[in-house]
Amino acid sequence: MGPATATAREQAAVVPVTRLGPDGVLAPGCDPALSSAEALAAFRLMLLTRTYDERAFSLQRQGRLGTFSPVTGQEASVVGSAWALDPTRDWVVPQYRELPAMLRQGHTLEKVLLYQMGNPVGNRMEEGVNVLPIQISLAAQVPHAVGLAWGLRHQGLDACVITYFGDGASSEGDVHEAMNLAGVRRASVIFFLQNNGFAISTPVAKQTATESFALRAAGYGFPGELVDGNDLFAVYEVTRRAVERARAGEGPTLIESRTYRLGPHNTADDPTRYVDPEELRSWQALDPIVRVRAWLRSEGALDDASEVELQAELDGEVARAVAAAEAFPKVRPGQIFEHVYARPPDRVAAQWESVGEAGSA
Ligand SMILES: Cc1ncc(C[n+]2csc(CCOP(=O)(O)OP(=O)(O)O)c2C)c(N)n1
Numbered sequence: 001m002g003p004a005t006a007t008a009r010e011q012a013a014v015v016p017v018t019r020l021g022p023d024g025v026l027a028p029g030c031d032p033a034l035s036s037a038e039a040l041a042a043f044r045l046m047l048l049t050r051t052y053d054e055r056a057f058s059l060q061r062q063g064r065l066g067t068f069s070p071v072t073g074q075e076a077s078v079v080g081s082a083w084a085l086d087p088t089r090d091w092v093v094p095q096y097r098e099l100p101a102m103l104r105q106g107h108t109l110e111k112v113l114l115y116q117m118g119n120p121v122g123n124r125m126e127e128g129v130n131v132l133p134i135q136i137s138l139a140a141q142v143p144h145a146v147g148l149a150w151g152l153r154h155q156g157l158d159a160c161v162i163t164y165f166g167d168g169a170s171s172e173g174d175v176h177e178a179m180n181l182a183g184v185r186r187a188s189v190i191f192f193l194q195n196n197g198f199a200i201s202t203p204v205a206k207q208t209a210t211e212s213f214a215l216r217a218a219g220y221g222f223p224g225e226l227v228d229g230n231d232l233f234a235v236y237e238v239t240r241r242a243v244e245r246a247r248a249g250e251g252p253t254l255i256e257s258r259t260y261r262l263g264p265h266n267t268a269d270d271p272t273r274y275v276d277p278e279e280l281r282s283w284q285a286l287d288p289i290v291r292v293r294a295w296l297r298s299e300g301a302l303d304d305a306s307e308v309e310l311q312a313e314l315d316g317e318v319a320r321a322v323a324a325a326e327a328f329p330k331v332r333p334g335q336i337f338e339h340v341y342a343r344p345p346d347r348v349a350a351q352w353e354s355v356g357e358a359g360s361a
Helices: 036-061 075-083 099-104 109-116 141-154 173-185 213-220 232-247 277-284 288-298 304-327 333-337 346-354
Strands: 091-093 161-166 189-195 224-228 253-258
Touching: 036 075, 036 099, 036 109, 036 232, 036 288, 036 304, 075 099, 075 161, 075 189, 075 232, 075 253, 075 288, 091 099, 091 141, 099 109, 109 304, 141 161, 141 173, 141 189, 173 189, 173 213, 189 213, 189 232, 213 224, 213 253, 224 232, 232 253, 232 288, 333 346
Parallel strands: 091 161, 161 189, 189 253, 224 253
Antiparallel strands: none
16 A cells, blocks of 8 residues: 555646656555565566567567557556456456456457457457457447446446546547446446557647546546556556445546557557657656566566566467467358347348358347
8 A cells, every 4th residue: 555645636636646666666655555476466467468469469460460459558557457356246348458457357368369360259258257348439338337337236236347448538428428427326437547648649638638637537526546557556556446435335436547658559550650759768768567577576576587487488378379369260251240139130130141141149
């Protein structure tokens, strides 16, 4: 946990809550939000994500994978927030840049790869995996998250829902409608806004006139928090607080996780055309993985030998998932019609037949 009292500017959500500095040293008076063993497990997931991004990029360039959006730079933001949930009862409602949150909930790398290879099987969650499908249409998932949270409370469950969206998506009307409804209904939902500096090439300065997205929460009647999104401990702590509020029936929280997209928007993007190299360098120095690694080493929970071993293990995990996804039966055109309707309407049934796979759900 952090110091007993947050500073006034932290409370006002204009200065990000920070615990673990860029050098991996905790701020004075702070206890680590996670034990060494938990932090090591979270670090493993962060490193798996970075390893996956690198491998997936290479596969995309070889024509073995479709377009995808890397997480690189945002690992603490996604892992720290997901770590605050209980995968057996809480739900993740993603945008498209939250791979490790999905894995933490029980989704698999093989399915992620299948999705990115264009197979809809990959976006269909297994029973018991509390994740809604990836959403490319910006902000369309946010009202769904509120409905899901509200529904869970109607069932008498103390579960909560976290929904992720970007600074760009936050300009969509869906976000306003969803937050307003959540405030009125006190839905157990966490709005996790990842401010990574860009919406493709549009910088955040052109996205909003506000000093902090977190300030918007006041207008919906619930708390807003601003957190250093490159700090695993701070993100975990702030999200944990929001989870506790949600479980206690106290309603939603908006969290602005201030981070930075260290890579391209997706594999079709060329950020060198619009990212200021100086700004990029300043954020590379704040790499979230480097911080946790430094802290773990200072705690004696990681060293050169164990990290080499861990990296080999993660490379193997990614390689096995790639082999399994590539061995999976080829996608059929008719698959896009499956799992949509219990009884497809005539128009859809006719389209389904037109691909030579007359079928039913
Ligand atoms: C409704 C809608 N409008 C436009 C797009 C095209 N588009 C895809 S990603 C993107 C930028 C989104 O930025 P942000 O929400 O900040 O998330 P990030 O990709 O930075 O994680 C845009 C404009 C879309 N997918 N959906």
